[in-house]
């Protein structure tokens with residue numbers, strides 16, 4: 189079996205890789221290359237990586253930890269801008285002599301905070317070499333959780349819910365946190381979702397807003413205050429007892445402009461606040477901007493934002509479109525038994541419209557800050573952890589990865605399995621193929637898992653001819669409309685290293701899942717970026733070696749195996765490129 193993605197991109201699927209294997213696995217005819225690694229210089233003049241001499245000052249100039257979202261934006265002159273999210277940190281793999289989080293020094297904590305955020309780095313090609321390399325340039329920039337100021341935009345600006353002692357006007361925020369997936373805009377900027385931001389704050393049952401406790405589980409079921417990640421030792425804003433509103437300033441979609449190193453990054457409150465997996469952009473038939481967004485927690489929801497204004501002909505300077513518009517949440521319907529009904533209809537229910545709240549008893553600002561409560565109030569459909577959601581540029585359908593949900597007690601509409609270990613993919617067809625529509629139909633092209641299990645489904649494609657796939661997370665498309673799905677959780681669910689899979693969604697090959705690569709033990713596959721014309725697939729290898737008992741000097745992975753990291757793995761952005769020109773695999 190082999191895939192013909194386009195005339196320039198075929199491959200023979202790789203065999204599933206056991207979860208203990210410390211290797212980066214690619215198909216025959218391809219090789220791979222780490223473009224940039226944790227600790228590599230980003231800002232011109234940054235110090236070289238030194239595991240034994242990390243500091244917050246160095247880290248703020250170097251590539252952060254745990255790269256997730258990835259964009260490679262060509263600049264038209266043989267260079268490109270690489271943009272990556274840095275979702276979180278693994279101190280046991282970062283700090284020599286690590287004991288536990290509570291024992292970290294203030295400087296070590298500050299270094300961890302600095303390792304969160306985003307990076308922009310210019311990359312270039314050299315002669316006939318197919319590989320991309322980072323270059324020191326004025327575009328090199330770190331957005332860190334330690335020091336970068338973000339400006340708030342939209343209806344919540346200045347509201348009392350976002351005022352703090354250090355920003356009494358409620359207009360700006362230091363840092364971005366837990367940046368997971370994202371998207372890019374027609375005007376050249378990058379959007380990034382702030383996801384599991386609760387972990388950084390020490391909850392206080394007395395001081396914390398009960399609406400946040402309910403929304404994010406800031407306070408445990410036992411009603412006790414959490415410890416957070418001890419960041420409050422560095423900065424009191426991470427202690428809810430001291431700064432109860434700081435938490436409300438995280439959980440947004442942020443926007444950065446990689447092409448303008450002096451630009452001020454933004455947090456867009458019109459898009460709502462929840463555990464944003466990502467944010468991907470489409471354009472409605474009438475040129476309004478549409479942003480699809482998943483909220484990655486069990487029984488949370490799928491959203492879309494539709495701008496008030498319309499995209500101009502030049503496709504430039506569209507950032508204002510993200511500051512005013514309507515926020516919708518999805519309700520799925522089906523007629524039959526939800527365990528067996530793999531298609532149905534749905535509607536987008538407005539939470540905000542024309543600058544007003546559509547939720548009884550909640551103000552506009554409350555809907556945007558406590559969006560989960562608003563969604564539940566209007567009867568949105570609880571989903572099995574909505575991760576990445578993205579519209580195909582070729583067939584116009586929208587694909588959402590529901591990664592898994594151990595907490596689902598019974599099959600629900602568009603979520604057919606209780607104790608959903610393996611996840612599924614939802615395909616949404618907007619009415620009239622218009623991203624601005626308020627109704628849709630839906631189907632489940634993939635119900636993931638071990639293909640020998642009768643509960644799996646691959647759009648009718650023979651199960652004995654597909655690659656095993658579990659816990660779909662990020663989705664992207666190649667220029668021919670092929671869907672690429674990266675996974676997060678295969679090791680714990682089907683015993684395999686996480687992977688990147690290719691699956692056609694149209695034609696006779698619909699449902700034919702084929703594994704393209706596998707990441708090393710402990711890692712998840714993130715940020716797939718497929719450039720057929722470039723002949724390259726780019727992935728972010730996140731948390732390699734994140735396995736039980738792993739530590740600096742006792743690693744279970746030494747990825748990327750280039751001699752730079754024999755003592756600990758380094759999360760890296762990897763380019764997979766073709767080594768055999770012309771001839772495609774056959775048969």
Ligand code: FEO
Nearest residue numbers: 368383465484575
């Ligand atoms: Fe950060 Fe939902 O993955």
Ligand code: CA
Nearest residue numbers: 368369575661
């Ligand atoms: Ca993810």
Ligand code: CA
Nearest residue numbers: 576578663664
């Ligand atoms: Ca994506």
Ligand code: CA
Nearest residue numbers: 575591661676
């Ligand atoms: Ca995930």
